[in-house]
Amino acid sequence: MLKHLSFVLAYIKYRFNCINKYGIHSPYFFNWAQIILYDCNPYPVYETIKKTRRNLIHSKQTINVTDFGTGTSHTKTKKVSSIAKRAAKPHKYGALLFKMAAFHKPQCMIELGTSLGLSAAYQALARPKASVTTLEGCPQTALIASQTFEQLQIKNIKIITGNFDQTFEQVLTQQPKVDWIFFDGNHTYEATMRYFKQALPYVHAKTVFVFDDINWSTGMKQAWLEIKNHSSVKATVDVFALGIVFFEDAFSKQHFVLKY
Numbered sequence: 658m659l660k661h662l663s664f665v666l667a668y669i670k671y672r673f674n675c676i677n678k679y680g681i682h683s684p685y686f687f688n689w690a691q692i693i694l695y696d697c698n699p700y701p702v703y704e705t706i707k708k709t710r711r712n713l714i715h716s717k718q719t720i721n722v723t724d725f726g727t728g729t730s731h732t733k734t735k736k737v738s739s740i741a742k743r744a745a746k747p748h749k750y751g752a753l754l755f756k757m758a759a760f761h762k763p764q765c766m767i768e769l770g771t772s773l774g775l776s777a778a779y780q781a782l783a784r785p786k787a788s789v790t791t792l793e794g795c796p797q798t799a800l801i802a803s804q805t806f807e808q809l810q811i812k813n814i815k816i817i818t819g820n821f822d823q824t825f826e827q828v829l830t831q832q833p834k835v836d837w838i839f840f841d842g843n844h845t846y847e848a849t850m851r852y853f854k855q856a857l858p859y860v861h862a863k864t865v866f867v868f869d870d871i872n873w874s875t876g877m878k879q880a881w882l883e884i885k886n887h888s889s890v891k892a893t894v895d896v897f898a899l900g901i902v903f904f905e906d907a908f909s910k911q912h913f914v915l916k917y
């Protein structure tokens with residue numbers, strides 16, 4: 658109850674603080690917002706992914722889910738439909754990932770937290786020639802994700818199954834370069850900071866990090882604050898549900914809370 662109230666208050670604060678493109682003084686971020694946040698084109702892939710989401714929401718299947726998200730790792734039976742409703746990022750943010758990936762043109766993309774594969778689909782379809790490596794701890798969830806990719810005929814995603822604590826470092830070292838990471842699993846302060854610091858040695862000026870649920874809990878808010886203030890971070894964009902991080906040296910340290 659208290660957590661819910663704090664989330665609502667965080668949203669009200671965001672709505673008061675957020676600005677639209679006309680409040681952005683930086684020409685780069687004005688253009689970024691114009692091209693990404695204000696792009697309402699109904700790209701055909703949106704409809705394809707929405708159809709897959711609808712199928713998952715209407716699925717009658719149940720699976721044994723190994724749940725890492727709470728910091729423990731126990732198994733329970735869950736309906737695929739409820740995972741599709743609760744765990745997957747809504748279309749609005751999938752579309753944002755799609756538009757950002759299309760704009761930044763990353764070649765080597767990593768996602769922490771595949772779930773049923775919906776967010777990975779937006780990212781991979783934005784960059785069909787790039788490689789997307791998505792990490793998922795639960796084998797049965799990863800299996801559904803692989804079916805999602807097959808149905809969508811996506812060929813450029815590789816799923817790595819296992820606890821991020823074991824798989825992430827290996828995936829980082831295997832990439833020729835790290836252009837993009839979407840952090841969407843294990844939303845605790847401790848894990849978020851650990852994965853952020855683990856990935857930092859691999860960033861270059863054009864790398865983009867996207868953090869999910871930056872306002873989800875006190876721990877995530879604290880993690881986002883520390884990430885924003887980290888000396889390697891040159892600019893950030895906060896759209897409430899997601900926080901986007903840039904490392905371009907040419908940017909003077911700047912943080913934007915943007916309406917989306």
Ligand SMILES: C[S@@+](CC[C@H](N)C(=O)[O-])C[C@H]1O[C@@H](n2cnc3c(N)ncnc32)[C@H](O)[C@@H]1O
Pocket residue numbers: 723724725726744745746769770771772773774775776777792793794795798819820821822841842843
């Ligand atoms: C919020 S869901 C991802 C949703 C997905 N990105 C989407 O929007 O379609 C987070 C996923 O991360 C996985 N996960 C969480 N902590 C993990 C860990 N420590 N190791 C491996 N997988 C983990 C969970 O099993 C869950 O499927």
